Amino acid sequence: MEELVSLCKRRGFIYQTNELYGGMQGVYDYGPLGVELKNNLKQAWWSSMVYERDDVEGLDSSILTHPNVLKYSGHEDTFTDPLVDCKDCKSRWRADHIDDGKCPSCGSENLTDPRPFNLMFKTTIGPVDDGSSFAYLRPETAQQIFTNFKNVVDSTSRTLPFGIAQIGKAFRNEITPRNFIFRVREFEQMELEFFVEPGSDEEWHQKWVDERVKWWERQGVDKNNLEIIDVDQEELSHYSKKTVDIMYKFPHGLEELEGIANRTDFDIGSHTKNQKDFEIKSDVMKNDDSVTKLAIQNKINNSWTIPYVIEPSAGVDRGFLAVLNESYKIEKLENGKERTVLSLKSHLSPIKAAVIPLKRNNQDLVDRAIELKSQLQSIGLGRVVLDNAGNIGKSYRRHDEVGTPMCITIDFETLDDNSVTVRDRDTMEQKRIKLDEISNFFVKNL
Numbered sequence: 001m002e003e004l005v006s007l008c009k010r011r012g013f014i015y016q017t018n019e020l021y022g023g024m025q026g027v028y029d030y031g032p033l034g035v036e037l038k039n040n041l042k043q044a045w046w047s048s049m050v051y052e053r054d055d056v057e058g059l060d061s062s063i064l065t066h067p068n069v070l071k072y073s074g075h076e077d078t079f080t081d082p083l084v085d086c087k088d089c090k091s092r093w094r095a096d097h098i099d100d101g102k103c104p105s106c107g108s109e110n111l112t113d114p115r116p117f118n119l120m121f122k123t124t125i126g127p128v129d130d131g132s133s134f135a136y137l138r139p140e141t142a143q144q145i146f147t148n149f150k151n152v153v154d155s156t157s158r159t160l161p162f163g164i165a166q167i168g169k170a171f172r173n174e175i176t177p178r179n180f181i182f183r184v185r186e187f188e189q190m191e192l193e194f195f196v197e198p199g200s201d202e203e204w205h206q207k208w209v210d211e212r213v214k215w216w217e218r219q220g221v222d223k224n225n226l227e228i229i230d231v232d233q234e235e236l237s238h239y240s241k242k243t244v245d246i247m248y249k250f251p252h253g254l255e256e257l258e259g260i261a262n263r264t265d266f267d268i269g270s271h272t273k274n275q276k277d278f279e280i281k282s283d284v285m286k287n288d289d290s291v292t293k294l295a296i297q298n299k300i301n302n303s304w305t306i307p308y309v310i311e312p313s314a315g316v317d318r319g320f321l322a323v324l325n326e327s328y329k330i331e332k333l334e335n336g337k338e339r340t341v342l343s344l345k346s347h348l349s350p351i352k353a354a355v356i357p358l359k360r361n362n363q364d365l366v367d368r369a370i371e372l373k374s375q376l377q378s379i380g381l382g383r384v385v386l387d388n389a390g391n392i393g394k395s396y397r398r399h400d401e402v403g404t405p406m407c408i409t410i411d412f413e414t415l416d417d418n419s420v421t422v423r424d425r426d427t428m429e430q431k432r433i434k435l436d437e438i439s440n441f442f443v444k445n446l
């Protein structure tokens, strides 16, 4: 983990936020390469969820959330972790993260009894801060999908089964954020709420578990580093009939990467008006505040159904850490030296190609490099950079370390015969390619 943290800072993937003022625990910023890798991971998820399917719509809803949403969703009452205080050193801990009843900081056994601590962040709405008007920062993106259920059904004429996908920030006031970007207070989720006929939920749940494991493999995560576990009945969230967690062997241990929950009719049943008109099977809170019927009409027999929901919910930041960890390697070279390489899948690489003039102060070489950079950039597969540092060996090492799949060198031969040297990140093989073939080569290899 320390090596990954160090690489992330050194190469501009991730920085501790507001470090100049001492930082804030559990909050990070993504730097120039981090934002690219993160966007690529999100884009891969969006493509597979929305573009490559015909039964999912997208959404981008607000972060500020009406208190009633999180009242009826059950979060106000149950979205808590057990908190204990050490009476000696005054540190605070999650009771379930403490071993042997001893304070992890000072070793004292003088701890308070655990008490529930709500993880939601609140903020004031409007200019008067008297507590009368507040909103929550959403603790999951899911709730705003449920509250938009009718809007999406009405504007798209969807019938069951269909899903709504969303990627965005979520906020949790974690008691002990830790392990770099694994457990943080501000993070991103990629969530699909897939609405199905009651009775077909178990079959859909299994389909989504299988689908999601395959997707992580396509991002370069080795199946041997994943474990699929059924969450114990007593650990299930209040809304879940069954949850399967995709666990990943993170550098600090085996932990949850994604959860796939069968949320039953709990959420739509909780937020609908006229709850008595439906046979809601979950134990929902009586709702006299909602003004909208959240149900879907069967176009054949005209009956109204409150759908069941299958929810694959993945953390972007945890996904980032997983693909980084999977691809990070230190290789021994034949000359006895070492190189660090990020063997990222090319669709995730922050930089798709680096165009390198052999000599930085040779204008002919630099001009050809600029031209090639913009030619490849205009193909639209992601960031292509001009690397005019003037030391080819150093450039190769730097691009290996950040996962750039190919380096293209413009040298003096290029001026004579319109060919360039292309170096492959993984094999380190170099070959000559004609400039008029380079666009096709680039597209084919990415």
Ligand code: GAP
Binding pocket: 139, 140, 141, 142, 172, 174, 181, 182, 183, 184, 185, 187, 189, 191, 256, 257, 258, 259, 311, 313, 314, 315, 316, 317, 318
């Ligand atoms: N809507 C369901 C839901 O939010 P969750 O298991 O609490 O379920 C889903 O969160 C995913 O979000 C987790 O599998 C994890 O990847 C990510 N996640 C949750 N809390 C996180 C945190 N504090 N820091 C980073 N990622 C987190």
